[in-house]
Amino acid sequence: MAATAPRITAVDTYDIRFPTSRELDGSDAMNPDPDYSAAYVVLRTDADDGQEGHGFTFTIGRGNDVQVAAIDALRPYVLGRSVDALCTDPGSLNRDLVGDSQLRWLGPEKGVMHMAIGAVVNAAWDLAAKRARKPLWQFLADAGPEWLVSQVDFRYIADALTPERALALLRNGREGAPQRAADLRKRGYPAYTTSPGWLGYDDEKLTRLARQAVADGFTQIKLKVGADLDDDLRRLRAARAAVGPGIRIAVDANQRWNVDEAVAWTRALAPFDPYWIEEPTSPDDVLGHAAIRAQVAPVRVATGEHVQNRIVFKQLLQAGAIDVLQIDAARVGGVNENLAILLLAAHFGVPVCPHAGGVGLCELVQHLSMFDYVALTGTTENRVIEYVDHLHEHFLTPVAVRDGHYATPAAPGFSAAIRPESIAKYRYPDGSYWASTPAAPDPQQNGAAA
Amino acid sequence: MAATAPRITAVDTYDIRFPTSRELDGSDAMNPDPDYSAAYVVLRTDADDGQEGHGFTFTIGRGNDVQVAAIDALRPYVLGRSVDALCTDPGSLNRDLVGDSQLRWLGPEKGVMHMAIGAVVNAAWDLAAKRARKPLWQFLADAGPEWLVSQVDFRYIADALTPERALALLRNGREGAPQRAADLRKRGYPAYTTSPGWLGYDDEKLTRLARQAVADGFTQIKLKVGADLDDDLRRLRAARAAVGPGIRIAVDANQRWNVDEAVAWTRALAPFDPYWIEEPTSPDDVLGHAAIRAQVAPVRVATGEHVQNRIVFKQLLQAGAIDVLQIDAARVGGVNENLAILLLAAHFGVPVCPHAGGVGLCELVQHLSMFDYVALTGTTENRVIEYVDHLHEHFLTPVAVRDGHYATPAAPGFSAAIRPESIAKYRYPDGSYWASTPAAPDPQQNGAAA
Numbered sequence: 001m002a003a004t005a006p007r008i009t010a011v012d013t014y015d016i017r018f019p020t021s022r023e024l025d026g027s028d029a030m031n032p033d034p035d036y037s038a039a040y041v042v043l044r045t046d047a048d049d050g051q052e053g054h055g056f057t058f059t060i061g062r063g064n065d066v067q068v069a070a071i072d073a074l075r076p077y078v079l080g081r082s083v084d085a086l087c088t089d090p091g092s093l094n095r096d097l098v099g100d101s102q103l104r105w106l107g108p109e110k111g112v113m114h115m116a117i118g119a120v121v122n123a124a125w126d127l128a129a130k131r132a133r134k135p136l137w138q139f140l141a142d143a144g145p146e147w148l149v150s151q152v153d154f155r156y157i158a159d160a161l162t163p164e165r166a167l168a169l170l171r172n173g174r175e176g177a178p179q180r181a182a183d184l185r186k187r188g189y190p191a192y193t194t195s196p197g198w199l200g201y202d203d204e205k206l207t208r209l210a211r212q213a214v215a216d217g218f219t220q221i222k223l224k225v226g227a228d229l230d231d232d233l234r235r236l237r238a239a240r241a242a243v244g245p246g247i248r249i250a251v252d253a254n255q256r257w258n259v260d261e262a263v264a265w266t267r268a269l270a271p272f273d274p275y276w277i278e279e280p281t282s283p284d285d286v287l288g289h290a291a292i293r294a295q296v297a298p299v300r301v302a303t304g305e306h307v308q309n310r311i312v313f314k315q316l317l318q319a320g321a322i323d324v325l326q327i328d329a330a331r332v333g334g335v336n337e338n339l340a341i342l343l344l345a346a347h348f349g350v351p352v353c354p355h356a357g358g359v360g361l362c363e364l365v366q367h368l369s370m371f372d373y374v375a376l377t378g379t380t381e382n383r384v385i386e387y388v389d390h391l392h393e394h395f396l397t398p399v400a401v402r403d404g405h406y407a408t409p410a411a412p413g414f415s416a417a418i419r420p421e422s423i424a425k426y427r428y429p430d431g432s433y434w435a436s437t438p439a440a441p442d443p444q445q446n447g448a449a450a
Numbered sequence: 451m452a453a454t455a456p457r458i459t460a461v462d463t464y465d466i467r468f469p470t471s472r473e474l475d476g477s478d479a480m481n482p483d484p485d486y487s488a489a490y491v492v493l494r495t496d497a498d499d500g501q502e503g504h505g506f507t508f509t510i511g512r513g514n515d516v517q518v519a520a521i522d523a524l525r526p527y528v529l530g531r532s533v534d535a536l537c538t539d540p541g542s543l544n545r546d547l548v549g550d551s552q553l554r555w556l557g558p559e560k561g562v563m564h565m566a567i568g569a570v571v572n573a574a575w576d577l578a579a580k581r582a583r584k585p586l587w588q589f590l591a592d593a594g595p596e597w598l599v600s601q602v603d604f605r606y607i608a609d610a611l612t613p614e615r616a617l618a619l620l621r622n623g624r625e626g627a628p629q630r631a632a633d634l635r636k637r638g639y640p641a642y643t644t645s646p647g648w649l650g651y652d653d654e655k656l657t658r659l660a661r662q663a664v665a666d667g668f669t670q671i672k673l674k675v676g677a678d679l680d681d682d683l684r685r686l687r688a689a690r691a692a693v694g695p696g697i698r699i700a701v702d703a704n705q706r707w708n709v710d711e712a713v714a715w716t717r718a719l720a721p722f723d724p725y726w727i728e729e730p731t732s733p734d735d736v737l738g739h740a741a742i743r744a745q746v747a748p749v750r751v752a753t754g755e756h757v758q759n760r761i762v763f764k765q766l767l768q769a770g771a772i773d774v775l776q777i778d779a780a781r782v783g784g785v786n787e788n789l790a791i792l793l794l795a796a797h798f799g800v801p802v803c804p805h806a807g808g809v810g811l812c813e814l815v816q817h818l819s820m821f822d823y824v825a826l827t828g829t830t831e832n833r834v835i836e837y838v839d840h841l842h843e844h845f846l847t848p849v850a851v852r853d854g855h856y857a858t859p860a861a862p863g864f865s866a867a868i869r870p871e872s873i874a875k876y877r878y879p880d881g882s883y884w885a886s887t888p889a890a891p892d893p894q895q896n897g898a899a900a
Contacts, residue, residue, distance in 0.1 A: 033551065033552075034551070034552065034555075035552070059552070059555050059556060060551070060552050060555045061552040062523065062550070062552040062553055063520075063523055063552060063553045063555070063556045063563060065519065065523060066516070066519050066520045066523050066556065066562065066563065067556065069515065069516050069519040069520075070513075070516045070519075070562065073512065073513055073515060073516050100512070101483065101484070101510070102483075102484065102485070102509070102510050102511040102512040102513060103512055103513045105484075105509050105510045105513070106509060106513045106516065106517065106561060106562050106565075107561055108705070108732070108733070108756060109732075109734070110560045110561045110734070110758060111556060111557055111560045111561015111562050111563060111564065111758075112516065112520065112556050112561050112562035112563055113513060113516065113561060113562055114561065115556075154708075155708065155732075156708060156731060156732040156734075156735060156738070158708045158709075158710070159708060159709040159710060159738065159741070255558070258604075258605065258606060258608045258609060259608075259609040260608070260609060281606060282558075282559075282605075282606040282761050283558070284559070284560070284606075284758070284759065284761040284762055284765075285606060285761050285764075285765065286736060286737070286765060287736070287765045287768055287769060288606070288609065288765075291609070306558060308560060308561075308734070309734065311732050311734040311735050312734055314735075315734075315735065315736060315737045315738075318737055319737060
């Protein structure tokens, strides 16, 4: 029975929290004390191959339980599905979840419920790629253009990108793909590093890490800005002095500013030649980004890690609001929606430089950029994947970055699996770490209980 | 002790679901089978007055448990707060919740977590108005302009509306306010009714209810559209024949269309003189609404019930994308954010016609429109509050609509309290109705489990 018609038999969820707030890794102008966390989901089947599908939403601590509850709410939609049907058409799951009339009210297509859908959909893609015995990037690159188009939801984006145009882009992307795949396996995909630039680091550490980044082969680094202009000027001066004029320095405000502040602050930083200003204001503000971009050129405008869905990305592109589009592998509705976003970016000719870091975001998003290079845009010019060097040790197939490049994954799947011993230790609140740590995350730090 | 420094002592939550899918009330092109629900919260204190603060998020069934979990996640931010401090500055709670760096990752300011914040913030306003012994509309209208401005978060909207401009609008709004308050108590606030227009109703019922609406004093009705053009043409023809040329008929597509479809469909309906086309496409698509509006005039474009926050409303106004702005009392971050949205609408001169219906949305939103009339815009011209005649019987102080007008509430608070016996019956899954009803909401109806 199981051999002929395997089914999804379990949708197991885990609240995993790493105590990163105890150090200052990950601090920025909006997020002073993150505990990097994952609302993690495992799809299990009764197939003989024993394969599982893994996915997750990244959060920064409090509320990870809400995210887990949202994934739990999707369980009835997934349990009992045919594994074969799911793996030959992951888009069917994406459509059923995004289109569910009752769940849709909780978004639509945004926030907690949409991220939960993304986690489950990504888990289905992980399973599909594993069963095909291919890393996800290759699974996508080997797929036919017609099938890829069938995986995209064109609702609300058809005014900017038609299925026909998407098909043409993908057909064009196939030309030379084998050569690019071989090249990718040899060279990897270009990375940039945010490790020097966290707000919590002093200038000595910033300078040392910036020099180390150049020595490690990176040609771009990133600094967090936006808390204090004098500090930012001093830090950017130090970073520029450390790396010299030939290295790109991106700066990232993490949504700290109103439109006018963003313009003034970015202009003040301009003498140090920042390559892009990232998240200058609310990710919801398409027109605000367009206004900022018009006033801060030649500094480029980048955003995307908090952009909720393809509809907002569509408008950012339509409005000419961004120079750099930053996909995130775990915020939108999974691989299907990221295919739509990659296609939109290709159509508008805007380079994609993914957001990564967090928990496992590097592991996931490398596959999307590598697919884009091999079988869609065919180029890595002005394209880099963010790299942050922490928490990779918790993954079964962690990313490897060498000489400023992501090494191309060879293991089947989406690189999403967290090590069982890490789950046992950091599961919240009952993992061995948290059970023995009395000071759990405490919102009262933020001034509640007046 | 309690008499001198009362505190918030409990944040109790309830998953309440009404089995509305058993009838066809509430059906539209995107929501065929809603079970109108509320994720309901009660703030309790140890003050001697025994007052409670009530608030809720409206959902349409599945996922209401996720919404409750999100409100539960806010409990630590609310417990122990000084009641006096909270009631003299509800904005402090709004700022702490919206600004929490970790919860913010789950939005920011959108979806499940933002609606949860809205429920808790609205409960605080309910408590504040009750302690002041005023209905919320009057509590707001009696407040000083400076204080009201202090309740608004101008982050991300200051490029369109400054605090100074908001203050000027509110100061101007005070002129003649006592006279308008007296007028409001006498006349009430104009309403329109959606009761005739649900997609599930046949033409006979539509015609009968449309005529009844006119007989009941309504000067505007609304029809759901978007499932089938021929059906819509037939239904709109029937409605127009029933009410005559002098009654406004709004049509509502509930986000059914892409931009081009919205234009074509609306133009096809234009011969029957629809007053506005509501939610023609995704609520996230500012530029799409602007494109639609430019092509369907003189039919007006309306949206807002799913608009996630003030930042998207700001852009809809900046882009000239809407003729009618439809606030919802329970989707954004509570009264504070709706004050921002009312001020934006006033600044841009766009009339506000609130979304209502659902569970308790009429009860809440009437207060916001009445405040707007008495102390902000000073007019009800081209302004109507949606009215749907169901589920009011579950509220302690239900709305009363007479002669096409909402009667002005006199009871202190935000009219948010659900009757204890309704909670006992419809609490999910353990209330007496659900415990005795084997067929609970089942997502597999939607085609999962292939």
